[in-house]
Amino acid sequence: MLAALAAEVGDFVRPPIDWHAAAPELTLLAFGVLLTLMDIVWLERGRKWAPALASIGLLATMVPIITLAVDGADRSMFGGAFVVDKYALIMKAVFILAGYIVVLISSNYISEGDYWENEYYGLLLSSILGMILMASARDLITIFIALELLSIPAYMLATWRKRDLKSNEAGLKYYLMGVFASAILLYGMSLLYGASGTTLLVDLNESISASDSPSAIVVMGIIFVIVGFAFKVSAVPFHTWAPDTYEGAPTPVTAFLSVASKAAGFVALMNMLFVGFIGRDDVYEPMIFALAAVSMTVGNLIALRQTNIVRMLAYSGVAQAGYMLAPLAVASDVPDSALAATVSYLVIYAVMNLGAFAVVIAVARKTRSAEIDDYRGLFHYAPGLTVAMTIFLFALAGIPPLGGWWAKFRIMGAVIEANTVSGVVLGVFVAVNSVIALYYYARIGAKMWADEAPDGDLTPVRVPASLKSALVLTVAATIVFGVLPGLVGDVTKVSLLAGVGG
């Protein structure tokens, strides 16, 4: 039976593989397997090596990324489904480094909480593998596989505090919403495949933008695909899972979800918009405009009312997703600036948000709480953490000379450059929202600096070495990005249009 089938298919010829281009994925995969093997062979004795091995794996993955960047040539495999270009490499580097910081902030949390360490790092690596694959994916099926590869481990990580009800709620909510979104996305993809007969994004664009007005099926397909990713990046009105999941999940996992997983959603969305849909801006631009404007406004307004810092960061993340969507709403007018703006924002956002979560984890080591009121008087017993948190919060608010201003500046620059009414309107939205957001960031700043510590408890916070190094890295990066924004500016001069020829 099988033989007959095989005969019918004919000899399978392996498509040519550029091993160098696939090296980052393969390296990370190898380390993930190694981590699992270590668990099987050494059992409990392997526990203490797990974080170290995971870090080494991530840093080792940076090596082929750097060699590919030095080489500089754009590479393409599998008929264009897997592309390695500057944009893909930058995003891969962001995912790897964000993953590395997550490992640093996880190690004490996970080992002290008596959680399953090997599995934790194994799942983390496989999720990151999905992300770096996503950066190269230029094909509907590849994108979907990458999305599932990064999501399924994340569902499990969200429930990692197994005996905690909130963590279970977090994971279940995330899982149900995520699967629902995947289903919608897949349905949209199938519509697009039906309309165009191809899964390759470049061909898809050619096919759907051939006619003057889109067919109903294409409109539905595009809408469903965008909705699917809107869940992933937690844009309003598809954001409802985020606050509960963020609050219940272990904090390092929350940091991972809010930075890496969100960035992966954006990468997928950008791949789709800039390569697959760029010719159909009449369909996606109004939709992205609405998502962006609503996300930043609603996210910020709800964040004003939060009393828990993680929930506040969740809603602020919703708003930040709105900022990042804004340039995509003018993607057809100024494609290169829009892409560079969102990529810049992702890079800087990753640094400052991870830093903020690192402080949250450090403070919770003493207070065992994430209530904003427990940050009162932090300056009196943890001045270093207070300065760091102040830097992150005001960077998130976009105050120069901290990194965030450059991110917001690029966003505003892109929408103004488009010189359209919708662009200017979005610019005003971003400006006004920055002010609203400042209120809740500054409020925490004032609480930390000006108030007395609750109960007069001034025992200092013990910050373990790995957490400390994560803080130092993120603080330094936040300041450097703000003072010398040229660094991010040069790196993010990227384009996805090469494949589309215009």
Place this chain on the structure above:
Amino acid sequence: MPEFLTDWGLLVITFVPLAGALLMMLIPQENEEAHKQVSLLASLLALALGIWYLIDFNYSDAGSLQYVVDESWIEVINSRLIMGLDGMSLPLLMLSVFVMPLVFIYSWDHIPHPGNAKSFLILMLILETGMIGTFLAQDLILFFVFFEVVLLPMFFMIAVWGGEDRRYASLKFFLYTLFGSALMLLGFLALFFLSKDPTTGELLRTFDMRVLSDVAGAGIVRSSQLLIFGGMFLGFGVKVPLFPFHTWLPDAHTQAPTQGSVILAAVLLKLGTYGFIRIAIPMLPEAAEAWAPWIGLFAVIGIIYGALGCLAQTDMKRLIAFSSVAHMGFVMLGIATLTDFGINAAIFGMVAHGLITGMLFFIAGSVKERYHTLEIKRLGGMLLQAPKLGWILGFCVMASLGLPGLAGFWGEFPAILAAYQPANGIPEETFRGYMVIAAVGTVLAAGYLLWLLQRTAMGEAPEEFANDPEIVDVKRIEWIAWAPFLFLIVLFGVAPGLIFEITDPAVVESLDNCLQLEGGCEGVAAAAQATFGG
């Protein structure tokens, strides 16, 4: 050494305070003396550099930028690290570097509650870097960054070391200013993307303020110009603060610690007016002309409203804060005329207001320290109990109400005069109306200031303070910090040419575009030349 200063000195003077702050971060918190010394030293160094520039400055060429630093910074948006000094920025630079050391001297034994001299002084040094940088920047993005750098330290100064309502006041200050500057940034970006070279018609894509002032909005359609100016108007207007956006100021001033109030009044408010004359007007003269009657209107409303507000205040510090609104109204009225006469007066007004109101806030701080209250009702008889303090208050009140012979006069009187004859294309009748209203404002100013003096300094000492041992006369540290202020108030009062001669060439230069467009401000220019002998 001089060569180094001519080539790089502007960077040094900007970042000397910041370097001091970084050094202080390494010194442990307990060593308060060291912190005070380092901060004072850093600000004195900046002052010394400023004096060197004052001596070395080429006054015959005050209209053009000198000591220009031009280095690459953010290539991807073609924003460069450009700094320069001309007659318009020199007085304001000097004001900043002059005020700061005196504030540090005053801080020697006046660290407000809850202490922590280290953080307090570090914040003030960062503030100084931001202020100096704003006055020197010649690139819009660089200007924006420095303009915003002052926000964080000021926010924390009010939030941590402020009075009862510090939380509310600091947030209000922060939110108002950020709202303005966010829209201002949109305006900057629009300038960047829309400005065209007038001869070739090519897009310029530059943030260089020199270039943008030269092209003066060429190639941008009028409606866009008006909108862009509107964005800047909000950004700078909130900072000034112009009438409808002023409500943050009384709160911030009342709640801020003395040093914060002094810096806020002396320098921070000038960032807004400086933005108008350096950026908004030269870069968009056409829009400025259209907006001028509105700016003038808000300015005179501010003058009257501020004065009436003063009459209703029961708190001395709040009264001085409201008087700032009125005084900055005069400055804005001078600017709104778009004549070199008016803008010269405005710059003088900025310096004079900085010195006089800064000094008044110092006095308010000392009164609070002695009486533990600033409620005007409860004060009295200062001339009997602390005669020197009382006389200094009297002196500053006279200066503030614009007594001829003191600095305040030269800020107000020429501004009113300029409103008689605004630049061509601006409705004359409207501005003559404004002139009358502003003149009424000076009468009101005399009223509330003299009333303040009468209620606090004259009469018998109230019973509760009659034998209070804490009420002493001016202390030595206060003399050291205040004497330079008092000296300059007199000096600029009797020799206003010292400032007018520096600013006039630069103002004429920056209004050049307006002159070309209108073919007309020469008459006023000539009048100004005759008046100030420049």
